[in-house]
Amino acid sequence: MCGIVGYIGESTCGKPLEVCLQGLQRLEYRGYDSAGVALVNNQMTQVAVRKKAGRLSNLIDDIQRESLPEAIGAIGHTRWATNGAPSDVNAHPHTSSDGQIAIIHNGIIENANTLKIALQSEGYVFSSGTDTEVAAKLLGKIAQLVIEETGKPDLFEALRRMARMLTGAFTILAVDVRQPNIVVGARHDSPLVVGLGQGENFLGSDVAAFVAYTKEAMELGQDEAVCIDAHNVTVTDFYGNEVHDSHRFIIDWDATAAEKGGWDSFMNKEIHEDPAAVRETLLGRFNTKGDIVLDEVHIDEEDFRSIDKIIVVACGTASYAGLVAKYAIEHWVRIPVEIELAHEFRYRDPILTSRTLVVAISQSGETMDTLMALRHAREQGSKVLAICNTQGSTIPRESDAVLYTHAGPEIAVASTKAFVAQITATYLIGLYLAQVKGTMFRDEIHQIIEQLNAMPDKIQHVLDTQSEVVLEAAKAMKDAHSFLFLGRHVGYPVALEGALKLKEIAYTFTEGFAAGELKHGPIALVDAGEPVVIIVPSARGRNTLHNKVISAIEEVKARGAYTIVIAEENDPDVNKYADVIFWRPSCPTLLSPLVDVVPLQLFAMDIATLKGFDIDKPRNLAKSVTVE
Ligand code: AGP
Numbered sequence: 001m002c003g004i005v006g007y008i009g010e011s012t013c014g015k016p017l018e019v020c021l022q023g024l025q026r027l028e029y030r031g032y033d034s035a036g037v038a039l040v041n042n043q044m045t046q047v048a049v050r051k052k053a054g055r056l057s058n059l060i061d062d063i064q065r066e067s068l069p070e071a072i073g074a075i076g077h078t079r080w081a082t083n084g085a086p087s088d089v090n091a092h093p094h095t096s097s098d099g100q101i102a103i104i105h106n107g108i109i110e111n112a113n114t115l116k117i118a119l120q121s122e123g124y125v126f127s128s129g130t131d132t133e134v135a136a137k138l139l140g141k142i143a144q145l146v147i148e149e150t151g152k153p154d155l156f157e158a159l160r161r162m163a164r165m166l167t168g169a170f171t172i173l174a175v176d177v178r179q180p181n182i183v184v185g186a187r188h189d190s191p192l193v194v195g196l197g198q199g200e201n202f203l204g205s206d207v208a209a210f211v212a213y214t215k216e217a218m219e220l221g222q223d224e225a226v227c228i229d230a231h232n233v234t235v236t237d238f239y240g241n242e243v244h245d246s247h248r249f250i251i252d253w254d255a256t257a258a259e260k261g262g263w264d265s266f267m268n269k270e271i272h273e274d275p276a277a278v279r280e281t282l283l284g285r286f287n288t289k290g291d292i293v294l295d296e297v298h299i300d301e302e303d304f305r306s307i308d309k310i311i312v313v314a315c316g317t318a319s320y321a322g323l324v325a326k327y328a329i330e331h332w333v334r335i336p337v338e339i340e341l342a343h344e345f346r347y348r349d350p351i352l353t354s355r356t357l358v359v360a361i362s363q364s365g366e367t368m369d370t371l372m373a374l375r376h377a378r379e380q381g382s383k384v385l386a387i388c389n390t391q392g393s394t395i396p397r398e399s400d401a402v403l404y405t406h407a408g409p410e411i412a413v414a415s416t417k418a419f420v421a422q423i424t425a426t427y428l429i430g431l432y433l434a435q436v437k438g439t440m441f442r443d444e445i446h447q448i449i450e451q452l453n454a455m456p457d458k459i460q461h462v463l464d465t466q467s468e469v470v471l472e473a474a475k476a477m478k479d480a481h482s483f484l485f486l487g488r489h490v491g492y493p494v495a496l497e498g499a500l501k502l503k504e505i506a507y508t509f510t511e512g513f514a515a516g517e518l519k520h521g522p523i524a525l526v527d528a529g530e531p532v533v534i535i536v537p538s539a540r541g542r543n544t545l546h547n548k549v550i551s552a553i554e555e556v557k558a559r560g561a562y563t564i565v566i567a568e569e570n571d572p573d574v575n576k577y578a579d580v581i582f583w584r585p586s587c588p589t590l591l592s593p594l595v596d597v598v599p600l601q602l603f604a605m606d607i608a609t610l611k612g613f614d615i616d617k618p619r620n621l622a623k624s625v626t627v628e
Contacts, residue, residue, distance in 0.1 A: 365396055
């Protein structure tokens with residue numbers, strides 16, 4: 001949701017502001033309703049705060065018009081509004097009543113109203129409609145109490161005391177002019193990572209906040225607080241007990257990976273990184289004999305062997321990757337695979353045992369719904385394996401094991417390369433299970449691995465040969481009011497994903513259906529000119545399936561639909577019913593989602609571009625949904 005950055009360094013200079021603005025630029029994908037910074041130095045009597053509604057560029061322009069003072073420490077925030085409309089006054093940072101403390105916050109403080117009423121009864125006045133201002137005023141009050149008790153300011157202690165009083169989800173960073181040489185933070189059910197520098201330290205919602213300055217990072221655990229100065233990082237629980245086992249890691253990507261690098265949008269860049277995302281996710285996962293080795297997944301082989309059911313929990317695009325996995329893993333491993341939207345999962349009393357493997361798929365590793373689902377699964381005694389693209393994030397940390405996708409940072413809100421990487425990771429898990437359970441012969445597994453290794457080139461082929469056709473189709477269809485997407489078998493999740501992309505960035509009413517469902521209702525939507533996108537499986541070995549989807553095309557065509565068809569090269573059956581064809585190179589049906597989704601990603605991007613929309617930052621959305 002919101003993006004948070006904090007910085008403290010050795011000397012007074014322009015760096016704190018620079019780090020905050022650069023960090024916010026890299027975190028803007030997390031929310032872009034407003035942005036703000038707060039700076040502290042030794043001479044200030046009140047924190048210097050500047051904040052603006054709208055994109056980060058509004059804030060930057062404002063600072064250029066009227067500069068901010070030099071500082072030692074700074075915090076910065078980019079907001080996705082949950083509590084209080086997007087406006088200058090609701091933008092973060094918020095300050096204590098005396099202006100000596102400023103805070104920024106990600107999450108929702110559920111008991112904010114109760115706290116606010118209590119503060120109002122003591123005479124506190126509020127100017128915004130946010131829960132964050134309540135925390136700011138409360139922190140100011142507690143900081144004053146600490147001074148009265150101990151005779152000196154202790155922002156770290158004050159923050160911990162406040163954290164113990166809050167319910168809901170929060171990451172809060174705070175600065176205080178009485179202690180300008182520290183930045184403090186606390187987290188509960190919301191992300192916060194530490195960047196470790198030389199003579200400077202950083203805090204961020206994720207490592208993108210500071211990767212341009214340091215590659216060394218440290219995870220913070222649940223209900224932990226942190227105090228950074230230029231040379232030290234102190235981590236405690238909310239009661240002040242020091243925590244010594246925080247996990248340190250080296251960020252495995254470069255700041256340039258989170259830059260557009262000449263592309264017109266991150267989404268365009270990231271679609272073109274689909275082949276690399278699959279290739280990198282496969283890399284290093286096989287031994288010299290060609291067997292799958294998942295050493296990093298610290299689940300015992302014996303435990304893997306005993307698994308008799310898989311439940312995938314995920315949201316949005318990640319859930320569609322899970323649906324692809326169902327078809328592949330059930331076929332290869334012969335155990336049931338259920339796929340469940342994470343936000344529905346724990347409210348329906350799912351049947352979980354110690355032999356159930358719960359696979360939590362998440363690009364960001366911070367999706368609150370998925371996090372809550374995995375916590376529920378672990379409480380019920382099931383093992384949780386995370387498939388995640390983000391180091392240092394909460395979901396892998398709270399899972400029993402993790403298989404990282406190596407798609408690199410995904411900045412565009414609409415997920416693209418992470419989707420193909422997630423599918424690839426689920427294939428690896430399926431084939432690994434088949435290997436340890438012996439449900440397939442080794443040579444069969446090796447043959448699929450070989451086909452899987454060929455997929456990045458096939459995706460590249462689609463990008464090289466189909467982009468023009470896709471653009472022409474987008475030009476023809478850009479003014480359509482709605483779209484239907486149809487697929488069967490693994491084409492079904494691809495249809496759902498294609499439809500989601502178009503909704504997200506082109507703001508077009510679009511529905512994805514299982515093609516077999518058409519005659520049970522959705523065909524009533526088909527009228528003259530209605531665009532229908534259909535994913536046709538290969539005729540090789542899937543003849544019945546292929547013929548049934550061809551019949552679906554015939555049915556919609558007969559009712560005047562404009563048909564956009566994805567089909568295997570040289571499929572002779574599609575020409576007579578298709579207005580447009582996006583060709584896929586021949587590949588095994590179970591692996592085909594990796595290529596079939598590519599033209600649909602391009603199609604959504606082209607339509608949104610032609611409509612003049614912001615491709616990377618669609619309205620109302622945020623990249624990582626850290627509230628339930
Ligand atoms: C994808 O385009 C969406 N923005 C969204 O559905 C996303 O996939 C979903 O919110 C899950 O996010 P995660 O993978 O970070 O958990």
